[in-house]
Amino acid sequence: MAKGKWLLLPLALTLIFAIKPYYGGEINIRLNEPASFNLNTANYSNLIFYSLIYENFFYLKKDGEIFSNVFQEYRYIAASKTLNLILKDNLSFSDGKPLTSKNIQVSLKIFMGLDLFAASKLNKTVKNIRASDNQVGIELLADTPDILSLLTAPELVVLAENEQSFSGLFYPQEWEKNHHLMLKANPFYAGGRSYLDKIRITFAENPLPDIFLSNPNQFKDNFREFDSGIYQNIYLCFLQGDIGQNTKIALFTLLKRFNEATGFKYRELHTLTADEESPVSIRIKTLSPQKTASILKSSDIKLYILASLSNLEKDLTAFLKSSNFKIETLFIDDSQFMAFLNSAAIQYVLIDKIFQKKVPAEEKISRILKESSFNQFNARTLRMLSELDEVKFSNSQELLMEQIARISEAIINDGFIFPLFQKNYSLYISKEWPALEIDYYGRPLLQKTGKNND
């Protein structure tokens, strides 16, 4: 963005609400369709979606400041090693049911049971959680003055006993499967009701909504572009142990050539997470076109591809067809993949993982191990995960990097996953909504987004 435009932005923000703000209106966001309203922040789309209907215990501002809409006071008492959280008065869930200290206690316990580093670290730090009146006391095993920072995890949200009650800025009002989801402003939202009345979440590509993710450097005329901090990694996985190394490298080489032939739409990826943060760089030497051809010419390959990569279908199918190899591409829905894996002897699969830059590298490595090792997951994998977990608590960055490097090498040497490409995403926000910003985790901040008074 030109320097002049950057200068205009703060000016617009300071002037936008010089008069009484307008309440009302609707904004459109394109996201992936969620499976349910039960909290699941496994990917960026979900991270945004669930941030709209569930309220975080604490928020981390870009400048490092921590704040809460739910608690009127929070104080760490070193003498008793206790963090006291005092709820604001008269809070309610979206259906008007009281939001109590018991809800906070239960929500915290549910979070601590999640398979996340932040959750397991908290689990190992907390001795006891007490709820009384409007207060929650979190007793710690050791003096941990920075306990509050552990409570800023985006997955730590306020949950109700009833599945139809929501603590977030909005609550689901209408869901037309495969088409759209309508969220309505929560009149009891602890941070103060949003200016917007509704959010329409669409799942279709067109027409362009007000907020969506897409490739960088597009839509300059009508949209503001933000670095979403989101990237998509694509990996080639070999799910059976009897695949020859030459075949693996040949298929890997062929897919690299596909990227070259289609104009390098993806960045080369030399690590399991991101080249900038990884302690190791994985260099898999590609083969010459002749050698690739000689290896693959007699192969009969069924390449399964997750539906989340369906945008590749047209180009990849055409490329493989032109190469005259007997390689069939089969797209399979992400949600059905694990079930399909049990009933068919899948050998080759192209998968993707979407990551947020802000998520620690160890969290990403852990996710890859758990979610992408498929039938290769074994006792050794489990041990590597446990070791990673232990190292995380050592608070030694050096040891942590060593462990990440060890896991990366082991995975590559085992030959079940090869990193291929990476694609960055920008978040586009329509210029119709000039005051809209994004937070530390790349989530759009919609509470104070309103219709332009002009």
Next chain:
Amino acid sequence: MKKVICSLLLLFLYCGNAFGQQSAEALIAESAAFLDEFFKNRFDIRVAVIRFENDSELSDTAMQKIYQMLVSRLENGKNILVSDLLVNFADGRGEFNLSRVDDLHYLLDLKLIQNKSKTGLGLTIFSRLQDKIVAVKYFEEALSKGEMELLNARNFAFSELGFSKLLEFESKKNLMDIQSITGDDGQEQYFFYYPDEIVVYLAREMRLEKSFQIKLEWTRPVYPVLHYEGKLLLLPTGQGLVLTAGNNFSPAAKVMAFHDGQWQEIQKIDFVPCKYLILNQNPYLVGGRYEEGKNYFKDKIYFMPFSDPANRSGIYEKKITPAMALDFSIREGQLQGVHLIDRSYNYHLFTSEFEEKIPSPEKRGASLAALGGEWLAVSDYSRTSDQLFFYDIQNGGQRPVYTGKISGEIQFVSAGVWQKIRGFWTGVWQKRGDPERFVVQFWGKRNG
């Protein structure tokens, strides 16, 4: 209740005359001085301008300013009772409400004339009782081109004559309203309405001293808000002082009375009382209901009989436009009009019969208050800096009289009294400084 005394830091600001209108003001001063002298030995003289024509290159706006300056000067005269009958200026001529001429002793005819170098004001005094012209006088001053342009501009600020900022001090944020009442000892008590408490101050010379506070406990449902809005009303009744406090985060307004040495909630009302008035010789509370958690009133006005504070039966309602701001002009207890700013930031005036007058095409900034049936203050629809517009509404119209610049965003305007001067309180949010400040200002006519 334990009396807590603490002083607020008050900053008294008397605005300077910095508008470069010296020659025009001199012209008015000479005219006013002549009239003062003319009426010097007479008492309770009822006077009004009933004609004002313009033969100069000054605009209707400039004429209106000159007229207003003269009227404001005359209002200072102790023996003169000035009636402001002006309805409008158009096409170089003033339009006056002549239905009240029979009550007057003297009628004034003004004419603005321009020669090559100077601008003159012709003044004719007509005695209605003698049925003849009793004085003719002509004054002139050299009005520079710049001063003429300034007069012609749409700016009604006359710091020395009109509304000016008489008081400013910093307050805790989220202040929603200020009301005052004169105590039995003649001392003015000021009630500052915050979301969680009402703080009562006493005026000590030119300071406010905290006297006591009333903690407000709200019960579910409570709708958390981004912007606090609320109205406080003080009602001296036969059973003592009663107050009502309503807002946009609780659907129930509190009615509280002072019993057994403390303020107690005596009932709840499901609308926000704004004013107390007399209809068909019966006392009523009138108000609206905020859209829950939002910053505007719904589309109904509620009237509740209020002879017994503990009784809330007999409420009736009138349909109206949803309003960002709402107030009622009341004269001698009777409803004169309903003033509101709609959700598109347009001003509307409804008569006491709830018939709408033609809405103003200009957008306004969604805060307003009526001072009796005389003045209306409205904030500006501005993005850079705010300002207050003051209108004369005495004759049922809406005539701009003064403007005052405000540094910050006006959060609320309410009618009030400071040091026996009637005017308007404003709550102003100043965000551009570090730290942000919430400032309270009082705007009044220094000449009373």
